[in-house]
Amino acid sequence: MKKIIIFGGSFNPIHNGHVNIATKALEQIKADRIYFVPTYKSTFKQAFNISDIHRKKMIQNIIKLNDRFHFNWYELNIQNDKSYLTVKYFKKKFANSQIYFLIGSDNLEKFHLWDEAEMMAKDCQMLYYLRDNQFSDHENIKKFNFLKIDGDNYQISSTKIRSGTQVIGCVSDKNLAYINEHGLYINDRLKHFLRSDERFEHCLRVGQLARKLAQYNYPNLAQKAYIAGCYHDLAKELDEKTMLSYRDQFDPKLFPEPYKKDLNYRVLHGYVGAWILEHQFGYDDRELINSIYYHTIINDDPTPLDKIVYLADKLEPDRVKQEINRYFKINKAKALAFKNIHQAFKLTHDEIRKYLQLSQKQES
Template identity: 35%
Template sequence: MKICLFGGSFNPIHKGHIKIAKEAINFLNLDKLIFIPCQKNPFKKNNYYVSGEQRIEMINLVLENKMEISDFEIKRQGFSYTIDTIKYFKNKYPNDELFFIIGSDNLTKLSKWKNIDQIVRMVKFVVFKRSNKINKTNIKKYNCLLINNQIYNESSTEFLNGNFEVLSEKILHYIGKEKIYFENILKNILDEKRYLHSLHARNFAIELAKVNNYDVNKAAFAALVHDIAKNIANNNKEKARNIIKKYEPQRSQIEDYKLHQEIGYIILKHIFNVEEEIAHAVRVHTSLDINLNILDKIVYLADKLCQGRKYPGIQKTREIALKNIDQGLKLVINQTILFNKEKGIIFTKEQEEIYEKWTK
């Protein structure tokens, strides 16, 4: 049999990985290709990894014909060295022809790989192009095969930078269900001040959830991601409105101050398939609504009262909110009304009705 090994962090697996796997299967006429997620990459010691089990589950969601998965490196724990993996599969398939996929960006690093000379005697490297700049010296030195593939722009880094289209819908929904990667996404797409605000909001939401006997994990997550679309809405209103037209066309005429909460709802609900209760809390965390549930109130107050917010009497307001969430809500809304009126902001009729209901 002709077997190709495809190692990597797959953190998470993206569309580019699957395209490369299909290219290799066709190029080499493989009997099977085996994805081998690593426990830790020795060249990426400081990277954030979700659990091996979660990465395996995500890979399983998108496997296609002739593709398999091995948990060998995950079970080994520690850093993953290619030589150990190659020896394992050479022993498992002693009479089969083994190939090993690497990206062209790894060609210059091959001399640093542990036992590289031994590796090339056991497997043949198959190189996929990451760019048009190829180290031909090492291609020849290590007897590599080069796949003449298109340059794929999908990457895990692109995903963490907010380009969610690089992942399949199944993977995005899994991430939404497991609530993974979001803190890293926020760190990449928000400015530092807004990112820290999100962390502080999460912390205060946890306090509010505990005293109100509400699900702490739900509250923490909803508060963490409440501003996930802040920079999109602030930096490009045309892009923001186009997103709304695509997913929620009936709401495309909403006011500018609602843009970031609406796009936040869209990202969570339509892209990551997060439960409606959480998405709704993000959707109303600035404007509120005529109907509010406990999570809506928690996220609103976490945004307004968390560490980093500073105005006269805020500590007293925090204490009141932690004792009685509805009294805290009423107090914060009255403070917000006063603050906005001093800035000359005129409320819409809808906003006036909302404020009137919750300040009675």
């Protein structure tokens, strides 16, 4: 008799913890196959923040790691998150097979609240794996005849991956590249690092304008411009101690800019944001990283992407409400930027420099 394991979950994103648990379950149960079945909408959680297309693609990337790994979109196709229906579907699809259903121990506490939990436990053999030692001795284990999948305590968190605090080494290399290429979880990461709604909204506006400017001037840079624009102020609201601790990660011989004298710690946010993108989020696109690194203090030979991000930051819609618009007409420069990014950059950079010099004179 064949043994089939159903591994249900949000898989947002699927990560190395899921892969390790699936492998352990296959070995311990001596199963023929394990199916990753992404939920339509988690019963006890909010709606997903990425499309099903992305969740499915990242699962498909994982399937290639083991010939006993498979996927099934049943719950997505029927737009229903009732796991007991999934079990019935698999029992019909794999008649004369033993069906298992695998969950994390964090779901044990509420399993009795699942629709038709008792029926589900009779129709298949329930399995669980430990997550952070949660509910390792819960009464539902005995009540629903759960079997434990042995293995290392599973501590990787999809939530932390989405927030950007636990990324590198937690997802496959292919899925890390996929997440970064498609700019997944931008909102989650901005909300984690930023304290104010105003800065969050500013970052999104800059990303949107950067993409539009790129589409008119350098269409191949549109997606990259959007990501860089959104992340340009990622580190803007870090406190001084945190900002300086990130700054100290730079080798001053290779990166002298963050160590310039009389540099206010707030000006470091571009350098620090670039560091976070590379060393915490796992971005490896040097052009994108540099456009964030140099967006406040522009370098001597800016790339087209540098100019796009700089202009999007200076010309985003809310800038017209600021004092600078009385001196330098934002919308006029923006109109030029949609025609010639280089002329608009020179005009904007020169005018803002004059404005800052004038402001300093008035203050002194």
